[in-house]
Amino acid sequence: MIRICRSTLAHLSLCTLLLCAGVTFAAPVRPQVQATGYVINATVDPATNKLTATVAVTLTALEDVSQITLELNNGLQITKLVDAAQHQLTPERLTTNSTVRIPLTTPFAKGTSTTLTFDYSGTLTGSDTSPVEGIKLAAIADPVSILLYAGRWFPLATPGLFTNRFTAEMHIHVPSDYRVVGSTTTESSPKSIPGNLTEYNFNWTKLGFPGTLIIGKFLAPISAPGIPNVRIWVTEKHKAPASGYAETAAEQFEYFSSVFGQPESGRLNIVELPDDAVSAAWAPQIAAIAGNRIGDKNSRRLLANTIAHQWWGSEVSPATLNDAWITNGMSRYSELMYLEETAGKTSFQSAITDESAAALAYDTEPLTTLGRLDYFSPQFQNMTIEKGAMVFHMLRWEMGDEVFKKFLRGLLSQYTDKGIRSSNIETVAEAQLTPANGSAPNLQAFFAQWLDGTGAPQFHNKFTVYRLGNNKGFRTVGSIDQDLDLFRMPVALRIETDGKTELRRVDVSGSESQYTIETFGRPRRINIDPDNWLLKSTPDLAVRVAVLRGQNQAAQGDLMAALGEYQKALDINKTSSLANYRIGEIFFTQRNYQSSANSFRDALRGDGDPKWVEVWSHIQLGRIFDVTGQRDRAVNEYRLAVQTNDNTQGAVNEARALMQKPYQRPREEN
Known part of the structure; x- marks a missing residue:
């Protein structure tokens, strides 16, 4: 899973993932081929933003085919393509979906394997060539370059994103002042080669998703004291918080190991991503976090979620995208389990309430049919992550804590380095619940309701x-x-x-x-259900659902649709502080300062749910007074914000900074 948060304020209570794409319905596509292994030789030149690569990909036919379609980033141009017999092939580039169609000289029989070798190069500067509109997944730049697996910087079988497991041997050449972080089952030292370059070699021999590389002017890796297996790679800019962040990562890695068992690898690299890329990404041995989130106390959950993918995504993966709720949902629920362990039941319960709202925001399609949606659509993301997490939460209630943990460890041990299906979840769960007399309980109703159905009961x-x-x-x-x-x-x-x-x-x-x-x-x-073990519909939750839908609309730039959703929330609860706060944000974006101020005042007079609305409403009012030339009134609002002692998302720190220096709208908003 790749994760992006579009703004701090828009995600104070819920972090919605990859909301740039609209919901796209499509018939499920049967994979024709499966990629099983790669040998990649690549040169990365940050000075020219250029990638040059030769890639040999071994493919196995899942049916008889005469042509193959593979995904490849639109910024890369194929200069040569040959089959195993060295016959020249002529690919057709399809830019609308970042694919290349390859007619074969000899039909490819089901069950057989062959190797295609690509030579290609191109300039990767950001989101303009990305296979996901508006999101930077592959970019070569100074001081940090990213070649994320989802960026399709090497040819991928389609469909197969996060489902087609493969091995990878990679030889990467970079300027000598750069370091490369990748996935490898055998450590090897970098070596100097002609041209003032350094060669880094990675070899991941297990079937998995080792196709992520992060290249940067990183300092020598920093480890938490006494924990050399967890290292953090940062540039000089983010050196100060690195050691403490490494300790947090080591704590989380140890916690998940104690709950789930040992992961595929005992090594973990926390790696800095560019600030303008995704908030987080994972690969075997890698948890990559945006540089501006490293050291931020509010990013502990983001880090936990990313590390949890070492088990849920890397060690086991969905067999198809209809099964993506398993790994996406369990990574989120792992994050919540860690929150419960470290912050206590109250914080956990609050997070479950948020999770329930997100789970119901797009609940119109059964979880087991979502493979026909676009992977990065809001509905796919919300349902597989949020509702998926709630399914595991409810299963924990059915099983009890200890049996639930045994169930999770059983899943991981049975399906290590394999794809897992929804039906496997039911089988393993019922096996864990089988009593000594041999009569197995029936979880059929549970899974029929939560996997194959939609909606939630209103009690x-x-x-x-x-x-x-x-x-x-x-x-x-x-x-x-x-x-x-x-x-x-x-x-x-x-x-x-x-x-x-x-x-x-x-x-x-x-x-x-x-x-x-x-x-x-x-x-x-x-x-x-006083402790919120069940996903259920309530009037309070209906308000949160409407607000969340509005946030998603706002994130996609449709402010009028967002206002409509917020108004629905107010129709349910006229005193909703959250709905009024979100309306204030919209009016502020539109420079309608009086209406914005009115809404923030209404938020302060409202039901006070959630609590952080108070501190941020004062900050937003202060910003309004600053941009309208009323500095004294602005400082007073910042002072009131500080007096709340609520530092949610760094609110108190922000208020103190604004007391010293007036707020100015960012230049791009002017």
Whole structure:
């Protein structure tokens, strides 16, 4: 998974991934060939932004074919292409989808393998030639160049992104003042070669995704004290926070190893990415983070998610994109498990609420049919990441903590270096739950609801309390109603009585489920699923869903559609601080300062959910006063922001800086 956050304020509660592309529906494409191995010789010249490469790719036919289509970055021009018999081939470039169509001189029979050798070169400067519009995935520049696997800087079988596992032997030549970080199962020292160049050799012999290289004027790698297997590669600009960040990465790597077992490799490289590229990317042994996020305390979750891909993405991968929810979702849930471990239950519960909103934002397609959507569309990203995470969260509730962890370790051990399917999840889960008497539980209803269905239940509770004789307490007879006829899951009830609070677990099946509970104290209140173990629809969540959709529209530049979604949120809850805050952002972008100020004031007068709205509303009001020439009023708002003591996303630090220097709109906004 490659991750990008478009702005700090737009993602304070939720970080939506790769929102540049619209939802694209397409029929699933059957892969014709599978790439199994690469031998890559490449020269990278940051001074000219140029890549020159010779690549031999071994392909296995999955059906009889007379022509092959491979993906290749539009910035690269093929100068020579030959087959295994050295016959010259003439590829056709299709720039609309970053592919090349290759007619073969001899038909390629199903089950056989062959090798094609490409010579190509080109200038890679940014997102203009990217296979994903607007996102920099392959760019050669000073001081850091990126050749990410998803940038298609070498020919990839299609479809096959993040599903077609391969080996790679790479020999990379760079100027002598640059270092290269890649994936390798055997360490080798760089060596000087003619032309004031250095050759770096990488050889990943396991089937996986080793096709990412990051080249930079990096300092010698920095390790956390006593932990040499976790290293961080940064330029001089980001040297100061590197050591502390390495310690954080080592802590996360150790935590995930304790939960999931040892990863494919015991080595991990944290690598600096350019600030204007993606926020994060992963490859075997690599967790790459944007330079401006390194050392930022608010990027700990981003780092955890990226490191988790060493297990969920690298060690096991989706068999098809219909199964991408497994690795995308479990990487996100790993991030949340680490949050729970380090920040406690309250932070975890807050994150689960955000996750639930994101999971429902585009919930119109079953998880197991998403392979026909564009990989980088908002719907594919939200569903596979957020709803995928919630599926694992609910499965944890079904299983219990210890069995859930055994289940995860079982998945990883059974499918190491392989693709995994949704059906495998059900099989392994039921095997973990099989009791000693040999009768296996039936999780069919669970997976049918959450993988093959859409929507979430909206619970309603009705109950009557009866006093028992002889001072034996009270009996509560009630029913849980919800609107999904096929729903079947255990649901927690929290019963608040005159005495102690009690918890019960009730099996809910169908649209109405009866329950009977006896307590010593009189029940005063009964809450359904108080700890948010289930993905469910509530009025509060409907507000968050509408706001999230608005954020996604705003990220794509459709401000009017964003305002429409925010207004839907206000129609549900007129005092929503979050919706008012987002409206204020839109008006500020449009330079409608009075309306913007009004909205931020409404946010401050609203329900205060989430809490960070208060501090950032004061900062935004201060910015408005600064750009309208009212410095005294601006400083007062920054002072109020500091007094909240809420440093969410560095808010207090930002307010203090603005007290010293007035806010000015960035030049590109003027």
